[in-house]
Amino acid sequence: xxxxxxxxxxxxxxxxxxxxxxxxxxxxxxxxxxxxxxxxxxxxxxxxxxxxxxxxxxxxxxxxxxxxxxxxxxxxxxxxxxxxxxxxxxxxxxxxxxxxxxxxxxxxxxxxxxxxxxxxxxxxxxxxxxxxxxxxxxxxxxxxxxxxxxxxxxxxxxxxxxxxxxxxxxxxxxxxxxxxxxxxxxxxxxxxxxx
Amino acid sequence: xxxxxxxxxxxxxxxxxxxxxxxxxxxxxxxxxxxxxxxxxxxxxxxxxxxxxxxxxxxxxxxxxxxxxxxxxxxxxxxxxxxxxxxxxxxxxxxxxxxxxxxxxxxxxxxxxxxxxxxxxxxxxxxxxxxxxxxxxxxxxxxxxxxxxxxxxxxxxxxxxxxxxxxxxxxxxxxxxxxxxxxxxxxxxxxxxxx
DNA sequence: CAACATACGGAACCGCGTTCCGTTTACGCA
DNA sequence: TGCGTAAACGGAACGCGGTTCCGTATGTTG
Numbered sequence: 001x002x003x004x005x006x007x008x009x010x011x012x013x014x015x016x017x018x019x020x021x022x023x024x025x026x027x028x029x030x031x032x033x034x035x036x037x038x039x040x041x042x043x044x045x046x047x048x049x050x051x052x053x054x055x056x057x058x059x060x061x062x063x064x065x066x067x068x069x070x071x072x073x074x075x076x077x078x079x080x081x082x083x084x085x086x087x088x089x090x091x092x093x094x095x096x097x098x099x100x101x102x103x104x105x106x107x108x109x110x111x112x113x114x115x116x117x118x119x120x121x122x123x124x125x126x127x128x129x130x131x132x133x134x135x136x137x138x139x140x141x142x143x144x145x146x147x148x149x150x151x152x153x154x155x156x157x158x159x160x161x162x163x164x165x166x167x168x169x170x171x172x173x174x175x176x177x178x179x180x181x182x183x184x185x186x187x188x189x190x191x192x193x194x195x
Numbered sequence: 196x197x198x199x200x201x202x203x204x205x206x207x208x209x210x211x212x213x214x215x216x217x218x219x220x221x222x223x224x225x226x227x228x229x230x231x232x233x234x235x236x237x238x239x240x241x242x243x244x245x246x247x248x249x250x251x252x253x254x255x256x257x258x259x260x261x262x263x264x265x266x267x268x269x270x271x272x273x274x275x276x277x278x279x280x281x282x283x284x285x286x287x288x289x290x291x292x293x294x295x296x297x298x299x300x301x302x303x304x305x306x307x308x309x310x311x312x313x314x315x316x317x318x319x320x321x322x323x324x325x326x327x328x329x330x331x332x333x334x335x336x337x338x339x340x341x342x343x344x345x346x347x348x349x350x351x352x353x354x355x356x357x358x359x360x361x362x363x364x365x366x367x368x369x370x371x372x373x374x375x376x377x378x379x380x381x382x383x384x385x386x387x388x389x390x
Numbered sequence: 391c392a393a394c395a396t397a398c399g400g401a402a403c404c405g406c407g408t409t410c411c412g413t414t415t416a417c418g419c420a
Numbered sequence: 421t422g423c424g425t426a427a428a429c430g431g432a433a434c435g436c437g438g439t440t441c442c443g444t445a446t447g448t449t450g
């Protein structure tokens with residue numbers, strides 16, 4: 001069996017998660033690693049022994065909430081009057097999550113190699129759920145779409161980026177518009193082709 | 196009258212613009228300032244004397260193209276079968292512009308103070324055009340919208356962020372979806388409210 | 391051709407993520 | 421209980437990017 005981690009190590013890992021969570025809400029997800037270390041009362045080296053990269057720390061902090069979001073999907077599908085309604089509400093949940101974490105959405109789309117993990121976590125957990133909801137809505141004929149779950153998720157994520165303190169921009173409204181765009185075209189609807 | 200700039204200064208400014216443009220296409224808009232200086236065969240100091248900030252250099256490089264995009268708006272409105280078609284094509288133009296400049300869209304939404312200028316240029320030139328097209332489409336009843344030109348532009352810009360080498364994500368498709376979502380709901384369309 | 395303002399180059403600075411290494415400390419065993 | 425060792429720690433140091441500063445070079449003007 002693998003040897004136990006030392007007690008202080010386990011304690012520090014939890015301290016770090018708490019410190020990071022706290023710093024993220026006050027200074028945003030972009031907060032410097034040193035700030036988190038300071039808040040936790042440890043050196044930066046300690047952070048990097050527990051979390052190989054800044055992105056991994058972020059992942060660890062938000063894992064619970066991502067899981068919760070993922071689990072809400074099937075539940076909504078049972079409740080909702082229609083599959084499209086469930087999809088819409090689920091996406092609203094997702095948007096709410098992204099929007100309340102300062103800078104999370106922005107960092108999600110950074111193509112920096114070290115953020116692959118973050119991107120990865122979101123995809124791994126949420127993609128199947130999104131796919132399920134999307135399929136259901138397609139099955140009921142509520143959606144006309146050629147869209148893939150991945151594309152939808154990324155699109156929504158992108159729309160939520162950089163919302164900080166711009167009262168002229170309401171990500172929710174745009175996302176709703178996008179989701180509306182997914183709905184089946186009514187007969188007589190003449191979609192104007194683009195060039 | 197203000198004294199003439201020195202001849203070498205004017206020459207260098209042009210050299211810098213060319214060098215920057217060239218580096219941007221090969222290394223993306225995120226290319227380090229030093230790379231641009233090297234390509235131009237000047238020191239970094241020279242860049243900063245001509246362009247107070249990295250963002251200002253980017254602005255200068257793309258000003259022409261932004262202008263061209265702005266001017267295309269009214270033209271499309273004259274041509275197009277409908278106002279919504281014109282809007283759709285204009286946005287397609289905008290998307291094409293963003294998507295071909297590696298990382299431009301991403302940098303556009305950075306809330307970093309020094310990128311205000313970039314954001315500003317885009318807004319100043321494109322907002323009126325977008326507003327005009329939007330108004331026209333509202334006037335013809337093709338659009339049901341509560342959306343502001345600003346919000347639309349930002350939404351589109353956001354959708355275009357981080358497109359680099361992700362063949363699973365097609366910004367154009369999502370933007371089209373968004374624009375479709377703007378269209379007037381047909382009678383009998385039961386929009387499912389979100390929570 | 392001198393004298394001066396203008397422009398230049400690039401070393402230096404700061405903040406950030408990350409790495410490295412000498413020191414400290416928990417834990418198992420005598 | 422004391423000791424040896426591996427695990428864990430702290431924080432200085434590194435690389436990189438934007439920006440600033442200042443001594444040097446050069447176009448311009450009389």
